[in-house]
Amino acid sequence: MIRNLERVEVLVGDSREIFDCSPWKPFDQRVVEFLIDFSRVALALPRETTTSDVYALAYWCRRANLLRLSQSIGETEIRKGVGVVFHIPPANVPLNFFYSLAIGLLSGNSNLLRLSSRDFAEVDLVIELLKEVLINPVHDEVRKRVCIIRYGHDDGISGEISRLVDGRIIWGGDRAVENIRSLPGRPRLVDVPMADRVSFALIRSAAVVEASNEEIDRLGELFLRDVTTFDQNACSSPKMLVWVGSSREADAAQARFWDAIDRHINAADYLKPIRTIDRLVELCEATAEEDSNISQVHVVGPFLRLTLADELDWPAAAVFRFGTVIEASVKTVSEVARLSSGRVQTVTSFGFSSAELVELARADQLIGIDRFVPFGQALDFELVWDGFDLVRMLSRQVVVKV
Amino acid sequence: MSDDSAPLAQRLETYLSQGPDLRSGDLDRNEFADLVSDLTRLHVDKCIPYRNIVSRLFPTREGIGVSNEPFIPVRLFKTLNLRSIDAVDIAKTMTSSGTTGQEVSRIFLDNTTARLQTRALAQIMSSLLGSQRLPMLVIDSSQAVANRTSFTARGAGIRGFSMFGRDVTYALRDDLTLDHEAIALFLDKHRDSQVFLFGFTYIIWQNFIRELEKQGKTLGFRNGLLLHGGGWKKLIDLSVSNESFSARAAEMLGVSRVANYYGMVEQTGSIFLECEQGFFHTSAYGDVLIRDFKTLREVNDGEPGFIQLISILPVSYPGHSILSEDIGTVIGRGDCACGRYGKRFVVHGRVQNAEVRGCSDTQP
Numbered sequence: 001m002i003r004n005l006e007r008v009e010v011l012v013g014d015s016r017e018i019f020d021c022s023p024w025k026p027f028d029q030r031v032v033e034f035l036i037d038f039s040r041v042a043l044a045l046p047r048e049t050t051t052s053d054v055y056a057l058a059y060w061c062r063r064a065n066l067l068r069l070s071q072s073i074g075e076t077e078i079r080k081g082v083g084v085v086f087h088i089p090p091a092n093v094p095l096n097f098f099y100s101l102a103i104g105l106l107s108g109n110s111n112l113l114r115l116s117s118r119d120f121a122e123v124d125l126v127i128e129l130l131k132e133v134l135i136n137p138v139h140d141e142v143r144k145r146v147c148i149i150r151y152g153h154d155d156g157i158s159g160e161i162s163r164l165v166d167g168r169i170i171w172g173g174d175r176a177v178e179n180i181r182s183l184p185g186r187p188r189l190v191d192v193p194m195a196d197r198v199s200f201a202l203i204r205s206a207a208v209v210e211a212s213n214e215e216i217d218r219l220g221e222l223f224l225r226d227v228t229t230f231d232q233n234a235c236s237s238p239k240m241l242v243w244v245g246s247s248r249e250a251d252a253a254q255a256r257f258w259d260a261i262d263r264h265i266n267a268a269d270y271l272k273p274i275r276t277i278d279r280l281v282e283l284c285e286a287t288a289e290e291d292s293n294i295s296q297v298h299v300v301g302p303f304l305r306l307t308l309a310d311e312l313d314w315p316a317a318a319v320f321r322f323g324t325v326i327e328a329s330v331k332t333v334s335e336v337a338r339l340s341s342g343r344v345q346t347v348t349s350f351g352f353s354s355a356e357l358v359e360l361a362r363a364d365q366l367i368g369i370d371r372f373v374p375f376g377q378a379l380d381f382e383l384v385w386d387g388f389d390l391v392r393m394l395s396r397q398v399v400v401k402v
Numbered sequence: 403m404s405d406d407s408a409p410l411a412q413r414l415e416t417y418l419s420q421g422p423d424l425r426s427g428d429l430d431r432n433e434f435a436d437l438v439s440d441l442t443r444l445h446v447d448k449c450i451p452y453r454n455i456v457s458r459l460f461p462t463r464e465g466i467g468v469s470n471e472p473f474i475p476v477r478l479f480k481t482l483n484l485r486s487i488d489a490v491d492i493a494k495t496m497t498s499s500g501t502t503g504q505e506v507s508r509i510f511l512d513n514t515t516a517r518l519q520t521r522a523l524a525q526i527m528s529s530l531l532g533s534q535r536l537p538m539l540v541i542d543s544s545q546a547v548a549n550r551t552s553f554t555a556r557g558a559g560i561r562g563f564s565m566f567g568r569d570v571t572y573a574l575r576d577d578l579t580l581d582h583e584a585i586a587l588f589l590d591k592h593r594d595s596q597v598f599l600f601g602f603t604y605i606i607w608q609n610f611i612r613e614l615e616k617q618g619k620t621l622g623f624r625n626g627l628l629l630h631g632g633g634w635k636k637l638i639d640l641s642v643s644n645e646s647f648s649a650r651a652a653e654m655l656g657v658s659r660v661a662n663y664y665g666m667v668e669q670t671g672s673i674f675l676e677c678e679q680g681f682f683h684t685s686a687y688g689d690v691l692i693r694d695f696k697t698l699r700e701v702n703d704g705e706p707g708f709i710q711l712i713s714i715l716p717v718s719y720p721g722h723s724i725l726s727e728d729i730g731t732v733i734g735r736g737d738c739a740c741g742r743y744g745k746r747f748v749v750h751g752r753v754q755n756a757e758v759r760g761c762s763d764t765q766p
Contacts, residue, residue: 271696273696274754276695276698284455284482285482288454289451292458301696
């Protein structure tokens with residue numbers, strides 16, 4: 001149990017009970033039923049009291065999706081949770097904490113989750129829903145496996161917890177990972193480090209040229225969803241758009257694509273006014289440098305298109321957000337490997353066959369890229385994240401031979 | 403002052419001598435637009451960071467007129483050192499804290515720019531007060547101007563405006579409480595003459611008007627003109643509108659005219675004065691453009707957006723065209739009941755800040 005409790009606010013559960021539970025197998029029926037109940041309660045909220053990320057979370061926890069996810073572990077594979085998992089979610093993605101908790105539960109563990117002191121209305125809402133569902137005696141055993149605490153940045157408390165747990169899932173990028181990993185734990189402690197990552201979109205110019213008007217409109221909408229969620233500031237938010245094809249095709253495709261974006265964006269009320277200024281300040285600061293990699297900035301409605309002097313160095317320019325997109329061109333899909341590095345997480349793609357992408361993914365030259373998904377799914381949370389099979393990492397496999 | 407900027411500085415001096423009032427035929431403002439465009443050219447030439455920004459962010463400047471001039475966000479003066487003069491030519495550095503964050507704007511003035519600022523402000527003030535210096539009551543403490551080495555916006559403002567008054571008297575003690583004696587003495591001395599009252603909006607409200615109310619006192623500045631500005635963001639927080647401020651000030655102080663001014667420390671001198679109808683007006687020395695919250699394209703009159711401020715005074719730093727975080731609306735052009743020409747506009751307040759989301763940083 002945690003001794004420094006007076007510095008900790010316990011929001012949900014009991015910080016002692018979580019250490020008294022035995023691990024379950026992944027996708028245990030008790031966990032699945034609990035998540036389904038949570039989904040049901042959240043989906044029953046009137047739409048005007050909820051936000052799109054609460055809705056997306058509720059949708060993720062519904063029965064059909066959990067069943068699909070549970071297929072990832074085969075019938076013959078015997079696994080058990082590692083024990084107690086300490087979750088350190090990022091401060092700035094409000095509902096990430098619940099996905100992290102769900103992973104911890106689905107992999108069979110007890111969970112101690114630290115929320116940061118930053119206040120988000122949707123976090124409070126989800127905490128209330130969570131309590132409401134856990135209070136049902138049906139979920140008594142799940143209740144014992146969930147403890148949510150809140151404290152400010154405090155290595156004393158994080159260090160004490162680290163010595164007690166069997167796994168840590170560390171979100172929040174390089175700094176958070178380095179900080180938490182500097183705190184020692186038990187010999188068999190398992191860390192899941194979510195480091196700083198960048199993502200881009202891959203688009204076949206010819207496919208854009210050939211697409212119907214409806215398809216282009218839809219593509220624009222999906223791209224907007226990927227870019228605008230979390231202010232384009234999540235690790236899977238596309239920061240660059242890579243056009244594949246001849247330069248003639250690219251010119252035609254770009255004109256068509258950006259025209260569609262320009263038409264859609266006026267309807268989409270995604271960007272807070274201050275962000276227009278924020279990104280202008282960030283861009284001015286960057287372009288003021290004599291050796292800035294940004295050679296040109298083009299405005300498309302409320303979007304900014306950046307041209308770089310050196311495309312290979314794009315991850316350094318991927319710090320821009322709030323609707324700022326770097327553009328690059330390659331002739332063939334195999335050249336994409338040039339633009340990839342170990343820091344690349346997600347590639348959203350349009351206009352490629354699965355065979356082409358599989359070939360690219362398998363190529364020796366390709367460093368990085370953990371995930372290829374269609375446009376519109378950049379921020380959809382998956383059990384394999386950042387290249388890690390989360391359920392397997394947070395559980396141990398039991399081998400039985402006779 | 404460098405040799406290259408001398409001809410422009412001279413043209414600016416000549417232009418300033420024509421006075422701040424726009425005339426009915428000035429709709430095109432060609433001479434003004436030329437000066438602004440030459441300022442852009444000067445700063446592109448002299449200020450390397452500014453040149454880099456303009457060449458990358460404003461590669462093509464199609465069309466003519468101030469709408470097509472590059473603009474930089476005013477916040478940039480907090481994060482970059484932007485100047486178009488050599489370090490040895492810096493005569494003084496102005497700073498302003500602003501309400502958000504701890505960063506401070508740094509504005510580098512040479513003698514030329516300082517002189518142009520003083521000149522422009524003098525012209526604007528004489529159009530408001532007449533050419534005579536009036537007895538002046540500063541609604542602040544003398545402490546605000548005590549430190550001559552640090553040029554805070556408040557101190558610089560008081561010092562700058564004090565040039566247009568005589569018998570300058572401070573109405574507040576060092577702890578910002580009412581100096582009844584000084585006020586009574588001033589009133590007694592200048593009972594029948596025109597007087598000039600000046601201060602910062604928030605301090606006038608909080609430490610003068612509200613205090614007088616609490617003490618159940620009113621003052622009788624029958625021939626008084628109250629000029630105030632700055633710090634109005636705090637008044638918005640207190641839900642005090644410009645109208646209720648004016649009405650309350652007139653009632654409590656007895657003044658016959660209350661005028662607000664709008665301006666930025668980055669464009670000291672070319673302030674915009676509020677008319678009798680309650681609108682700010684552009685002058686021959688400055689202009690405002692309203693830009694769309696998302697696209698930053700210029701919006702139609704009547705629509706709100708970010709206020710871009712243009713001034714012909716900044717020669718030593720690239721602050722002649724800046725995008726503020728203030729929200730405003732141009733109400734009309736040359737059609738104000740007060741009889742003044744130029745654009746008339748209102749300032750609604752400052753855009754709201756908001757938490758940035760994203761994956762990194764778990765630290766609170």
